[in-house]
Amino acid sequence: MSRNEAFAPWQCPLCGGALQGENDLKCEKGHCFDRAREGYWHLLPVQSMRTKAPGDSKEMVAARRAFLNAGYYGIFGQALGELCLAHGVPAAKDAPLHLLDAGCGEGWYDRCIAQQFAAAEKPLQLAGFDIAKPAVRLAAKALPAAQYAVASSFSQPVRTGWADVLLNCFSPFAQEEFSRVLRPGGRMIYVVPGAEHLYQMKAVLYEKPYKNPVQQVEYPGFRAIDEREVQGTITVPAAQLEALFAMTPYYWKTPRDGAARLAALPQLTTTIAFRFLVFEKL
Template sequence: MESLFCCPLCLGNLERSEGRYHCSSGHSFDVASAGYTHLLPANRKHSKNPGDDKEMVAARAAFLERGHYAPLLSALCAAVLDQVTASSPVLLDSGCGEGYYTAGLHNALTHSGRQPRTAGIDISKFALRRAAKRIPQGEFAVASVYRLPLAARSVDLVTNIFSPLAAEEFARVLRPGGLFCYVVPSARHLWEMKEILYPVPYENPVKREDYPGFDWVGAEQVRYGLHLDRPEDIMALFRMTPYAWKTPREGIERLSSLSQIDTQIGFDIHLYRRE
């Protein structure tokens, strides 16, 4: 079966057979028992197991499964269904994580009568194990967003949700007229949590960017309040954010002592059309 992925070594088309991917140049990549493959060459890895570890992935998956970010998924699906018209669209989720949004989009497209072909890439093998289980018919690979293992003009929809942005690569793999969905936090996303973490909280910078090769279509806003009454959910949410890497110990201790919290949630879904 012809794969959506291409060979990361020679850029040739990959074929998928039982348990492996292979190209006409003789390069071969095993499919793990969990259903994903590894398309990140060793010389591009910065650690033995890059990306989120097993515990971080499990905590995020549990948080998302409890529906705390369901309004975002619903708005994302609505935007995609409104903008993507292909009957058999190719979807790439760049930085797909454990596949919560990937599966939601795949299922929404399927239920609308489309026949999507879905791929996801991430640098965490622990996340991809879960993503591959969510969509057994999809294709998932350890790979870099900055060197996507996909052919030029082979994708109808690229989603980028809280992941590194590689606009040039997205433009390369998208077909003309293809859609790029980019999700970013609003100015006061998690404001009440930040009031606990920092003596002087700050708003997130909010600015629409223009990217070469893309026309900005518009943005969908998602705003709601979130009540958490499980300490494990509070800390899981914290660890899903960049604050986990730069918050002073005192702030983390204040947050971890809470049994509940109410905070604002805000996202902007920016939509771009490939020229």
């Protein structure tokens, strides 16, 4: 991957015009966005921010980064990279693949993909965005050949039809925007938890643990073309359990006694399971 003028995924979040430039991005109407020292752009207008610092906090982002960098989700990163290689078809022959990560977090998924594309000697232009500035800052520093922005999935500062492949991993699903930024024939890889994902953790948190629903979903303007599930077992020590817990939706809705039981464990062995749903834009 390389950062150059031809790698131009962004559009102005204020007027929708194409943004050009390598460092400072500017549209024809004169709206200008400076690149931060870490290498990202802030493309989330103030009027679109419901809070002063939307998204995950700096502490939560750091905890998630430490957990993912420890390799617990290695089977996830491997499967995601393989699917991107299998379904990633550039719009033109010999052109780099345009890959967009909607809700990129701190960029761990993207680094897994970039490593596999480099090993396969496949050209890649990767762009990602997230609403949490602390996460985007880390993503941009860790993968400087990619382009990252602070932005919302529901108002994406991405050029219409730019993406050959769009990733949505455990992030808000913005169907209209996904359809807009994907080119016709492009692929959307939508990742959700498998039925058994973190079941043993839920058995600690709740009196009546439950499996995740497995649903066959349909979206207007898309057709399902592939599905893959990977499953494994991890043992997480107490020092990393809080980070894993904070990565889940259970963190926000678990009773205090359940959270206390989890915090008291010296370690936890649990199933991890992921469903990768691949759709083609019609």
